[in-house]
Amino acid sequence: MEIIKGILIVIYIIVAIILTVLTLIQSKDDPGLSGAISGSSANNFFEKNKGKTKEGKQKRWTILLGIIFIILSITLGIIYMV
Numbered sequence: 750m751e752i753i754k755g756i757l758i759v760i761y762i763i764v765a766i767i768l769t770v771l772t773l774i775q776s777k778d779d780p781g782l783s784g785a786i787s788g789s790s791a792n793n794f795f796e797k798n799k800g801k802t803k804e805g806k807q808k809r810w811t812i813l814l815g816i817i818f819i820i821l822s823i824t825l826g827i828i829y830m831v
Contacts, residue, residue, distance in 0.1 A: 754825075754828055757825055761822070764818050764821060767814060771807055771810055771811045774807070
């Protein structure tokens with residue numbers, strides 16, 4: 750059981766570091782107040798293909814690693830309670 754704890758903690762730390770780096774290098778998507786005033790059209794080529802860009806892939810990986818981080822947190826909590 751101690752080996753499993755050690756492996757999960759190492760994976761947890763790696764996921765936390767990668768998640769932090771991905772979060773810090775992402776660009777800001779929100780146009781702010783100027784976007785609210787001028788309005789934005791989601792009917793252009795970039796908005797339709799946003800998932801295929803570098804930013805879209807970073808966002809997808811951030812969400813995936815966030816889910817893995819939460820699952821590992823719950824799993825480690827359960828293991829350490831037993």
